[in-house]
Amino acid sequence: MATTAGGTAMACGCTDGAEDGRPLRADAERNRLRIVAAAKELFAERGLEVSLDDVAAAAGVGVGTVYRRFANRDELIAGVFAQHLRDVSSQVSEALDAPDPWTGVVHLMTWFGSVFAEDRGLGAIMMRVDHSHPDIEPLKKQLVAGVESVFDRAVTAGAVRPGVVNTDFFGISMMLSEIARNTEATVPGLWRRYLEIMLEGIRADADRGPLHTPPMTDDQVYEIQQALGKRP
Numbered sequence: 237m238a239t240t241a242g243g244t245a246m247a248c249g250c251t252d253g254a255e256d257g258r259p260l261r262a263d264a265e266r267n268r269l270r271i272v273a274a275a276k277e278l279f280a281e282r283g284l285e286v287s288l289d290d291v292a293a294a295a296g297v298g299v300g301t302v303y304r305r306f307a308n309r310d311e312l313i314a315g316v317f318a319q320h321l322r323d324v325s326s327q328v329s330e331a332l333d334a335p336d337p338w339t340g341v342v343h344l345m346t347w348f349g350s351v352f353a354e355d356r357g358l359g360a361i362m363m364r365v366d367h368s369h370p371d372i373e374p375l376k377k378q379l380v381a382g383v384e385s386v387f388d389r390a391v392t393a394g395a396v397r398p399g400v401v402n403t404d405f406f407g408i409s410m411m412l413s414e415i416a417r418n419t420e421a422t423v424p425g426l427w428r429r430y431l432e433i434m435l436e437g438i439r440a441d442a443d444r445g446p447l448h449t450p451p452m453t454d455d456q457v458y459e460i461q462q463a464l465g466k467r468p
Contacts, residue, residue: 268305271312274294280357284309287309289302318369321379327347336395345412411434419452423456426449
């Protein structure tokens with residue numbers, strides 16, 4: 237018996253079929269998705285140090301089921317991040333399917349902003365996870381290629397101003413992440429205002445319309461500054 241993170245022993249050699257390259261059974265896949273969803277929520281609420289026992293309870297599955305899928309906490313963190321990358325890839329596909337290339341760019345960036353606002357644990361996971369993990373590295377390569385296609389398509393169509401390249405998406409995403417992380421608790425949805433500003437900044441021949449999200453008040457700025465000052 238081997239002891240894993242969370243304090244529970246697990247029997248060696250237990251698999252659901254995925255470890256040897258075979259697809260998971262339908263019930264095993266449902267359990268995996270429940271486990272990943274529960275872990276994602278707990279990580280967002282309590283940080284990354286929750287035990288696998290806690291995840292099992294939140295997912296409504298037996299502890300052994302969790303340990304059969306994820307040998308330890310780091311494996312579970314990798315599993316949550318891999319699922320996030322799959323979700324992003326799905327959104328990239330939707331962006332590429334949009335008839336208008338600019339609409340595809342707006343769709344993808346808006347989705348990213350909403351994720352950063354809703355999932356407070358994602359930033360910590362991105363810092364903790366091993367990006368060379370065999371379940372993550374190929375997904376990241378596929379994702380990068382997809383994002384490049386979304387931007388290249390918009391550039392070719394003349395929808396994005398000259399000089400803007402696909403790697404700028406990474407910088408814009410980082411800015412959105414920080415805005416959402418620092419303001420969401422005080423001014424929910426404020427990130428949308430700054431997304432509008434960023435989009436107007438990269439759009440070619442943009443028609444500068446009004447911003448739809450109102451700015452912060454002086455009191456809100458003060459409240460956010462106070463909260464930032466109290467962070468460890």
